[in-house]
Amino acid sequence: VIDNEKRIMTPGSLAGQRGTKRSPTMDVSPDSGDPLVKPMPRVDVRVVLFTVDAGRLFVAFDEQPNCRALPRRCPEQAESLDTAGTRILIDHVGIAERYLEQLYSISHTHTSEGQWTVTYLALALACDGAPLLDPAVWAHARNLPEMNPVDRKIIDYALLRLRPKLGYTTIAFHLLPPSFSLSELQIVYEAVLGQEIDKRNFRRKIPAAGVLEATGITRREGSHRPARLYRFRAGHDAETYLTPGWAFDSEQEAANS
Amino acid sequence: VIDNEKRIMTPGSLAGQRGTKRSPTMDVSPDSGDPLVKPMPRVDVRVVLFTVDAGRLFVAFDEQPNCRALPRRCPEQAESLDTAGTRILIDHVGIAERYLEQLYSISHTHTSEGQWTVTYLALALACDGAPLLDPAVWAHARNLPEMNPVDRKIIDYALLRLRPKLGYTTIAFHLLPPSFSLSELQIVYEAVLGQEIDKRNFRRKIPAAGVLEATGITRREGSHRPARLYRFRAGHDAETYLTPGWAFDSEQEAANS
DNA sequence: CCAAAAGTGTTGCTCGTACACCCATGA
DNA sequence: TCATGGGTGTACGAGCAACACTTTTGG
Numbered sequence: 189v190i191d192n193e194k195r196i197m198t199p200g201s202l203a204g205q206r207g208t209k210r211s212p213t214m215d216v217s218p219d220s221g222d223p224l225v226k227p228m229p230r231v232d233v234r235v236v237l238f239t240v241d242a243g244r245l246f247v248a249f250d251e252q253p254n255c256r257a258l259p260r261r262c263p264e265q266a267e268s269l270d271t272a273g274t275r276i277l278i279d280h281v282g283i284a285e286r287y288l289e290q291l292y293s294i295s296h297t298h299t300s301e302g303q304w305t306v307t308y309l310a311l312a313l314a315c316d317g318a319p320l321l322d323p324a325v326w327a328h329a330r331n332l333p334e335m336n337p338v339d340r341k342i343i344d345y346a347l348l349r350l351r352p353k354l355g356y357t358t359i360a361f362h363l364l365p366p367s368f369s370l371s372e373l374q375i376v377y378e379a380v381l382g383q384e385i386d387k388r389n390f391r392r393k394i395p396a397a398g399v400l401e402a403t404g405i406t407r408r409e410g411s412h413r414p415a416r417l418y419r420f421r422a423g424h425d426a427e428t429y430l431t432p433g434w435a436f437d438s439e440q441e442a443a444n445s
Numbered sequence: 446v447i448d449n450e451k452r453i454m455t456p457g458s459l460a461g462q463r464g465t466k467r468s469p470t471m472d473v474s475p476d477s478g479d480p481l482v483k484p485m486p487r488v489d490v491r492v493v494l495f496t497v498d499a500g501r502l503f504v505a506f507d508e509q510p511n512c513r514a515l516p517r518r519c520p521e522q523a524e525s526l527d528t529a530g531t532r533i534l535i536d537h538v539g540i541a542e543r544y545l546e547q548l549y550s551i552s553h554t555h556t557s558e559g560q561w562t563v564t565y566l567a568l569a570l571a572c573d574g575a576p577l578l579d580p581a582v583w584a585h586a587r588n589l590p591e592m593n594p595v596d597r598k599i600i601d602y603a604l605l606r607l608r609p610k611l612g613y614t615t616i617a618f619h620l621l622p623p624s625f626s627l628s629e630l631q632i633v634y635e636a637v638l639g640q641e642i643d644k645r646n647f648r649r650k651i652p653a654a655g656v657l658e659a660t661g662i663t664r665r666e667g668s669h670r671p672a673r674l675y676r677f678r679a680g681h682d683a684e685t686y687l688t689p690g691w692a693f694d695s696e697q698e699a700a701n702s
Numbered sequence: 703c704c705a706a707a708a709g710t711g712t713t714g715c716t717c718g719t720a721c722a723c724c725c726a727t728g729a
Numbered sequence: 730t731c732a733t734g735g736g737t738g739t740a741c742g743a744g745c746a747a748c749a750c751t752t753t754t755g756g
Contacts, residue, residue, distance in 0.1 A: 266560065293547060295527070303522075369708085391710080410755070415709095643720075645720095645721080668727055
């Protein structure tokens with residue numbers, strides 16, 4: 189079982205399932221290797237979880253009171269990295285992410301903590317049930333609190349990777365409910381990019397990409413013209429871009445020397 | 446000390462030093478943490494080393510006879526990931542790379558080997574001294590030998606990442622000697638991309654990027670017009686793109702909780 | 703009728719791509 | 730003089746950025 193770097197982008201929002209596609213099996217095979225185990229550096233996994241609410245981008249911190257640190261965890265033996273990422277979010281933030289992507293592995297020898305850290309980027313939906321916008325958990329990405337500089341760098345890097353992905357993937361879907369207006373989509377883009385977008389260019393370019401589908405429904409909410417709602421097409425063929433085929437079945441995997 | 450994902454791209458070829466920029470300090474600080482160490486999964490590091498020779502792209506394998514596997518190693522405790530990558534190449538291939546970049550960390554639980562693997566992409570110069578094109582070490586990237594499927598996937602992914610980088614970085618420099626003709630540069634691009642490039646477009650676009658500098662020297666080699674030689678400008682400002690600032694001094698690092 | 707958000711087209715520029723011939727040299 | 734690789738310019742189309750007004754609704 190091998191982690192996927194980037195998952196299928198078909199929006200889980202459509203059918204209700206999560207967008208994060210996992211490997212089919214998650215079983216734990218006993219380590220059939222030699223008994224002499226050299227001491228290995230300790231490893232932790234840290235996750236940068238973003239969400240967008242009211243046009244603002246938020247980052248999740250560990251839910252321990254006033255703990256201004258990224259949710260993290262030392263994965264257990266035989267736990268996959270991806271699984272660790274998901275469990276971190278459930279255990280330390282109380283959120284199930286909709287998108288999870290590994291970012292980078294760093295080795296830092298000056299800390300007393302784990303020497304190696306595997307970092308993840310995750311996306312979740314703001315109003316998806318969980319206790320959101322709890323100021324003990326969520327911090328505005330444009331105004332991050334005091335925190336250790338390693339976590340700060342990891343957040344900066346996560347944003348650096350997330351932003352250009354808006355342009356060539358459909359990753360923004362994971363920050364939106366199953367149906368949405370073009371204005372809502374634009375607000376998500378603006379929140380992540382941190383800058384305004386021209387409305388007319390946006391409304392020409394996004395539908396031209398062919399990943400949207402009109403629901404036919406309009407939503408009235410206020411003293412103005414109602415908005416047409418859209419959803420993401422199930423079969424859109426984007427996202428082969430730079431996506432590795434980290435998919436093995438067990439037999440192939442067992443052939444690894 | 447934290448690994449850099451992507452290094453400064455100014456070609457080491459210019460001044461003779463390696464293009465791979467390392468963190469300033471590499472010291473090993475004792476693990477001052479708690480004594481109870483949970484058993485951690487084993488980790489290995491594997492490197493995909495490319496070079497170009499005679500217009501063909503080659504991948505290095507472990508130099509053990511007929512060992513069709515990527516050079517790998519289980520890093521020692523307190524060894525940084527980058528350092529492990531470099532040492533793998535020196536110890537198992539006998540080559541010092543000119544560029545080293547971390548790719549991705551995978552967790553595979555079905556193998557008897559290390560459960561986690563950190564993968565690296567490296568570039569080296571073909572005719573730079575070392576025993577090159579030794580068929581026991583180098584395999585043509587377009588015609589890879591039988592090998593375990595995990596390593597095969599890692600190579601595929603390395604190439605998938607390397608190719609687009611030619612377009613927006615100066616990474617190709619690390620596959621060329623300090624001075625070179627535009628034709629030689631084009632041959633490197635074609636070898637990596639696996640497809641031909643229009644000569645006129647290439648010769649308009651590359652100089653327009655502003656990273657080249659004419660040496661004023663021409664090279665005569667054959668019964669045809671001599672070629673102008675170029676080098677890469679020392680101060681070209683590219684390569685801030687997507688490059689994280691994984692640079693910490695020790696004091697900041699120590700502040701990590 | 704007013705406020706407020708939804709919705710809509712055109713123009714100019716830049717960049718990428720396609721394409722064919724002359725130049726300088728050594729043998 | 731010929732074979733060989735070095736070197737050059739133009740024209741078309743795609744895609745992006747800039748820019749302002751009309752429409753529909755609720756109050």
